Amino acid sequence: MPELPEVETTLRGILPHIKKQKITNVAIRHTHLRWPIPSHIKATIIGKSVLEIERRGKYLLFKFSNGTMIIHLGMSGHLRILATDLPPTKHDHVDICFANHKMLRFNDPRRFGALLWVDGDPLIHPLLKHLGVEPLSAQFSARYLLGKAQSRSTAIKTFLMDHHVVTGVGNIYATEALFAAGIHPTSMAKSIDLNQLKKLVIAVKKILREAIKQGGTTLKDFMKSDGKPGYFSNHLNVYGRAGLPCYRCRHPLKQIRQSQRGTVYCENCQQF
DNA sequence: AGTGCGGCCTGTCCGC
DNA sequence: TGCGGACAGGCCGCAC
Numbered sequence: 001m002p003e004l005p006e007v008e009t010t011l012r013g014i015l016p017h018i019k020k021q022k023i024t025n026v027a028i029r030h031t032h033l034r035w036p037i038p039s040h041i042k043a044t045i046i047g048k049s050v051l052e053i054e055r056r057g058k059y060l061l062f063k064f065s066n067g068t069m070i071i072h073l074g075m076s077g078h079l080r081i082l083a084t085d086l087p088p089t090k091h092d093h094v095d096i097c098f099a100n101h102k103m104l105r106f107n108d109p110r111r112f113g114a115l116l117w118v119d120g121d122p123l124i125h126p127l128l129k130h131l132g133v134e135p136l137s138a139q140f141s142a143r144y145l146l147g148k149a150q151s152r153s154t155a156i157k158t159f160l161m162d163h164h165v166v167t168g169v170g171n172i173y174a175t176e177a178l179f180a181a182g183i184h185p186t187s188m189a190k191s192i193d194l195n196q197l198k199k200l201v202i203a204v205k206k207i208l209r210e211a212i213k214q215g216g217t218t219l220k221d222f223m224k225s226d227g228k229p230g231y232f233s234n235h236l237n238v239y240g241r242a243g244l245p246c247y248r249c250r251h252p253l254k255q256i257r258q259s260q261r262g263t264v265y266c267e268n269c270q271q272f
Numbered sequence: 273a274g275t276g277c278g279g280c281c282t283g284t285c286c287g288c
Numbered sequence: 289t290g291c292g293g294a295c296a297g298g299c300c301g302c303a304c
Contacts (some may be wrong), residue, residue: 003297034280034300058298076282077299091282110281112298154275163299170297189292239297259276262295 004071004135004168005211007058010079015053018080022049025084026250030093034114035072037094041117045069045096057131057167060121068122074112078137080105083162118198131167135204140166142197149197152189156257159189160200169204171237173211177203179238186256191272210235215266238264 002010012254026042038044045064048268052063062069071079084103084255088095094106094115106115107156118125132148133139149156159165160174169177174209178185180203183196192200214235251268 006297034298072298074281075296090291108281109283110296112280117303152274158275161298260278261298 002075002077003173003209003211004058004060005173005214007055007073007168008018009062009215010073011053011055011060012112014024014081015080017100017102018050018096018098018104019052020049020103021100022095024099025097027088027095027110028093030087030111033093033111034072035116037115041069044117056128057134057163058170059128067119068126070116070118070122070127071106072108072114072127074108074114076110077106077108077113081108094160114168130164131165131188132165133167135166135169135208138202140205140252142194142201145192145197145201146194149189149192150262154189155182155258156189156192157185157227157263160204161259161261166204168225169208169264171234173204173207173264175239175265176207176237179265180207181271182270185258185265187272194209203265211269238266240264 023045026046028042030039031037031039044066048066050062051065054061054063058072060071060073062071073079082103082105084097084101085101086105088105089107092105092107093108093111096104098104106113111215116125116127122128133144145165149159152159154162157174157178160169160177161171175185177200181199183192183200204251236255237250241250241253244260245251246253246266246269249266249268251266252268253264255262257263
């Protein structure tokens, strides 16, 4: 499910409901997501308030006076705001209840997600420490990519999805950005010139901003935090359209696999 | 150091 | 209709 726009949409959806609200109860039904949920988390956050929620890549950082709770939605996770008395259904692993009778519920069928705790600066956490730049920040530029790509012979698509380079660009948006920039997905990262990288950076930013504006991509089970679906899937040009005609040139789109992930592209519009 | 793969899980879809 | 296999939006950790 969640790529950066979905995570950002989730943040914006849940924040107004729980910011500055005191936590009254925590229910953990499944302790093993990608990693074990720290056993002290309940005692640590009950009675405390969420001061702020921030996003770093696809990690959500829930700031408390005594530390930070980190949530990653993995491949299939979502967070919803519900009434505290709503009974749990399948894969509802964690509930956090607030004094205003609202509840943050973490549902994740595949359990690739994570809920962690860090006492000090969350950016020092091993999972966050080595993350690359934020794609919507000024640091994410063609010059930056050129420097990073210099020694990289890996495919540009794999490179773009490397979180040590830029964080939060997942399979859908990497696929879409390469199409928008007219770059062949298997081109070596170091072979892309500054001019092409400029197009790529512009495309990534534009697509991510547009998707956030639309409230995230709707695919299968993705729901915004209030339960309403996002609407970006109508705007995908290549992802999920293998075999169908390219919107630009009508050539049938091709599907390949790169690093175990599907890539769709147009042989005609995306040249080496 | 950079690269490529296996693995974590459940659900869905497609072909036989 | 049932069943096996491939695949799905992520990403760590390991072997080479």
